[in-house]
Amino acid sequence: MSSDDPVVTDPGLYRVIFENDRVRVLEYRDKPGDRTHRHRHPDTVMYTLTAFRRRISAGAQSVDVELPAGAVRWVGAQEHSGENTGDTPSHGIFIELKDSAPAPVGGSLGPSPLSTDH
Structure with a gap:
């Protein structure tokens, strides 16, 4: 983990609940x-698992x-800091994408495994 990873910068607020080679x-x-x-x-x-009210700051810019x-x-890739400006606790889940999935090799993927027409 890098020094600007939220789990490193704010371990009391963020925690990893799942990770593999595609997502965290x-x-x-x-x-x-x-x-x-x-x-x-x-x-x-x-x-957002609860209502979410905060100020997000990046450089000299802030947005509520x-x-x-x-x-x-x-949420596109970004660097920021944040503050809970609400009057209730916040609880949320962040699904961070890692590198893109490799392109399929050899053409068609065939029917979807979720499809009912096979």
Whole structure:
């Protein structure tokens, strides 16, 4: 892990709950007023388990974000710090993508394993 990994910068707020060669899944929990140190995320899918109100800062720019519980958002790779500006704790899941999957070799993949027409 690098020094700007959120699990390193803020181990009391982020924890790894699953990891393989394709993804890493982080659980995030904080309380009102908690702040993260500057850290980096790769391309990520974020799922809010509780309402989520915070200020995200990157360099000289800041943006206030408010999401309801159950929101799912794509978050492009970025470096930032954050602060819980709400009056309730935050709880969320971050699914960080690793390198892209290799392209299939040899053409067609055939029917989907989830398909019912085979």
